[in-house]
Amino acid sequence: MGINRRDFLKTAGVAGITLLALDSFGIEKSKNSDVEFYGILYDSTRCAGCQTCETLCAEKNGLPAPVGELKAGNIRKTDENHRTVLNCYKTSKGELFIKTQCMHCNEPACAAACLTQAMCKTKEGPVTWNGDKCMGCRYCMVSCPFDVPKFEYHSANPKIQKCTMCYEKIIKGGIPVCAENCPAEAIKFGTRRELIAEARKRIAEGKDTYIDEIYGEHTAGGTGFMYLSSVPFNELGLNTKLQNESYPELSKGFLFSVPSVFVLLPPLLLGIYEATKKNKNIKNEENE
Amino acid sequence: MNNSDISLSNENKSKSTFKFILSELKPKGKFFTTFNIISIPVILLGIVLIVIRFINGIGAVTNLTQEVPWGLWIGFDVVTGVAFAGGAYVLTFMVYILNMQKYHSIVRVTVLNGFLAYVFYAGALLLDLGRPWNVVNPIIGNSFGTSSVLFLVAWHFLLYMIAQLIEFSPAIAEWLGAKRARKILSGMTIAAVIFGITLSTLHQSGLGALYLMAKDKIHPLWYSEFIPILFFVSSIFAGLSMVIFEGSISHKVFFKQISEKNHWAQKGIILGLAKICAGAMFAYFFLQLLVFIHGKRWDLLDTPMGYWFLMEMLGFVLLPMLLFVFGYKKNSIFTVKFAAILTMLGIILNRLNVTVIGFRWDAAVSYVPSWMEIVVTFTVIFTEIWIFRWVINRMPVLKDSPEWVKEEK
Ligand code: SF4
Ligand code: SF4
Numbered sequence: 001m002g003i004n005r006r007d008f009l010k011t012a013g014v015a016g017i018t019l020l021a022l023d024s025f026g027i028e029k030s031k032n033s034d035v036e037f038y039g040i041l042y043d044s045t046r047c048a049g050c051q052t053c054e055t056l057c058a059e060k061n062g063l064p065a066p067v068g069e070l071k072a073g074n075i076r077k078t079d080e081n082h083r084t085v086l087n088c089y090k091t092s093k094g095e096l097f098i099k100t101q102c103m104h105c106n107e108p109a110c111a112a113a114c115l116t117q118a119m120c121k122t123k124e125g126p127v128t129w130n131g132d133k134c135m136g137c138r139y140c141m142v143s144c145p146f147d148v149p150k151f152e153y154h155s156a157n158p159k160i161q162k163c164t165m166c167y168e169k170i171i172k173g174g175i176p177v178c179a180e181n182c183p184a185e186a187i188k189f190g191t192r193r194e195l196i197a198e199a200r201k202r203i204a205e206g207k208d209t210y211i212d213e214i215y216g217e218h219t220a221g222g223t224g225f226m227y228l229s230s231v232p233f234n235e236l237g238l239n240t241k242l243q244n245e246s247y248p249e250l251s252k253g254f255l256f257s258v259p260s261v262f263v264l265l266p267p268l269l270l271g272i273y274e275a276t277k278k279n280k281n282i283k284n285e286e287n288e
Numbered sequence: 289m290n291n292s293d294i295s296l297s298n299e300n301k302s303k304s305t306f307k308f309i310l311s312e313l314k315p316k317g318k319f320f321t322t323f324n325i326i327s328i329p330v331i332l333l334g335i336v337l338i339v340i341r342f343i344n345g346i347g348a349v350t351n352l353t354q355e356v357p358w359g360l361w362i363g364f365d366v367v368t369g370v371a372f373a374g375g376a377y378v379l380t381f382m383v384y385i386l387n388m389q390k391y392h393s394i395v396r397v398t399v400l401n402g403f404l405a406y407v408f409y410a411g412a413l414l415l416d417l418g419r420p421w422n423v424v425n426p427i428i429g430n431s432f433g434t435s436s437v438l439f440l441v442a443w444h445f446l447l448y449m450i451a452q453l454i455e456f457s458p459a460i461a462e463w464l465g466a467k468r469a470r471k472i473l474s475g476m477t478i479a480a481v482i483f484g485i486t487l488s489t490l491h492q493s494g495l496g497a498l499y500l501m502a503k504d505k506i507h508p509l510w511y512s513e514f515i516p517i518l519f520f521v522s523s524i525f526a527g528l529s530m531v532i533f534e535g536s537i538s539h540k541v542f543f544k545q546i547s548e549k550n551h552w553a554q555k556g557i558i559l560g561l562a563k564i565c566a567g568a569m570f571a572y573f574f575l576q577l578l579v580f581i582h583g584k585r586w587d588l589l590d591t592p593m594g595y596w597f598l599m600e601m602l603g604f605v606l607l608p609m610l611l612f613v614f615g616y617k618k619n620s621i622f623t624v625k626f627a628a629i630l631t632m633l634g635i636i637l638n639r640l641n642v643t644v645i646g647f648r649w650d651a652a653v654s655y656v657p658s659w660m661e662i663v664v665t666f667t668v669i670f671t672e673i674w675i676f677r678w679v680i681n682r683m684p685v686l687k688d689s690p691e692w693v694k695e696e697k
Contacts, residue, residue, distance in 0.1 A: 079354060080354070109501045112435045113433075113438065113501060115425075115426045115438045116425040116426050116431040118425075118431070132422070133422060133425050133431045134418075134419055135417050135418070135422040135423050135425060136417045136422070137413075137416070138357035138358060138418065139436070139438045139498070141354070141357040142357055142498075142501075142502055143501040145501075145504055147354070150354050151354065151418060153345055153346050153347025153350075153352060154344065154345045154347040154348065155345045156342065156343055156344065156345055157419070158345055158346070242504060243503070247501045248501070250500045250501050250503055250513070251437050251497055251500040251501055253513070254437065254493070254494070254497040254516050255435065255497075258440060258490055261489060261490055262490075265486045265489060266482050266486050269381075269385050269481075269482045273384065273385045273478065273482070276385070276387035
């Protein structure tokens, strides 16, 4: 009897674990490459650090004006009041500027994390947030590899703040305020395909200026916001250690194993239950 | 109060049930116990803090930051609390599925504990939600984020609570003297148990899977694609250690309620659980070792976080495992209880290491919970114990079922 039980335990455990393991191999890759997403190409070699984008973004979204001095050594961060910030870095090619905001990933971790679909990858490309759906769990913040979504901790009706690529303007045929008004033409709006072609062209024509890489072409499964630079991207404070697979891929194996556990475990349990019940009856009869 | 005294005639049943419940609402026993003296002020303070939190926002009482959006309330209350509540699914598996009758006398109290733990610890999630009025969105309506692990976990919490309520409901029926209802409800037990175990398997591992996308934020010694499996296996001995620990406390506090026969069985139960804990911990330790070797993490060991990791693995997994084996071999209840406490500390350590301590361990400003977060956490725990005590004193959980239950069989 004792051995029987232990065997059951073992089989059950092994079955469960193999299931989980097997399933994580069967992940199908869903690729979004055939969809025409809009995106933005930011060229750090052109940016002059005028902060027009910061100021206009704040104005347009009804947020406070930019704070903190823009100078090398003083790293500013986006927060619940500032959806985009510029920073200045001392690099191997002198002081350079860089803009940060939501990357509008092709397969966003935030949207995969969101249990209410409040965070959502629109078919146009921008990743947007919907306050009527959001329950403020902040799982999107936990999951975003770029730490983009920000939460209004000091509000009784808190919102998630992040760049939306001016979605309302885009669907009316407009372009984001930052891209529209950048005096240095460092921010270019367009479809992702066009932007990558444009970036390649700039790299090819300016071999001495650019490094041969587009940040965001593959990072985190590809992003809508992409960067060009004259120095390696980590010198500009971008995280170059991120994986090239999309982040939702990381939890797909687990999610795919759920249905099989639901189909296989209950009958298994029922079978063990019937078997042990029979055993008990036999034992009872023997005792009598 | 003896439940077998209650026989209700059908016509005034509902009225007297109501009166009966009213009379049962009054507290029983001494009021000025140490527990009451400590817990009442904490609970009152906690309620004030919760009110402040809803007026001024989460930031008014917590130290959460933009980089660390989940702190103590999720990492301890929810993630750790649910691991400890795992005893319910393990025990129902042993008693109902494997038919290990030896453990039958503790199954009810464990299920009650599990149920309350889910209600309160998962309930603590509500405090942490910035926009709790939208909490129904993933349950009803058209906002199903089916690609979200949290969506899965939320649903499982809800369904599992219902399953546990069904598993426990015969005790409520016995308390109310509702014979017919008891019969129907206990007929549903096996289905609820099977459903409950399946749900538990998935959401115990699901709690780990929540952190899969935070790959770059969790210290590599605690992050691996196997977090779900590690969380699942460790929930087995986390839950059982809790059963041992909680059992030895209720055994003292509610001494009078436990029948002679069950008093004697207690020792055998504890030793049996110790054996199972040791087995599960061996599997867990082995898995951790595999993950460690597979991830080629040797060079991380010689860092402060590495020592911390070694302490968790050796001091709070390997050591209690050996103590469980020792206690079992030597028939030493004391050793087993000590091992159970060590194991529980180890689980707290592990869950906090994944969710709080190792999460953004490299951030410039690290997150340390505020005293207010800690008070609210204790408020949640104490309130749960109050309700637990209220139920134990009234329903046949530790004490034997009323006579009419046996007659019916
Ligand atoms: S950068 Fe973060 S917030 Fe923006 S789309 Fe990607 S995952 Fe979402
Ligand atoms: S905080 Fe809101 S947007 Fe973010 S995951 Fe939760 S429900 Fe979705």
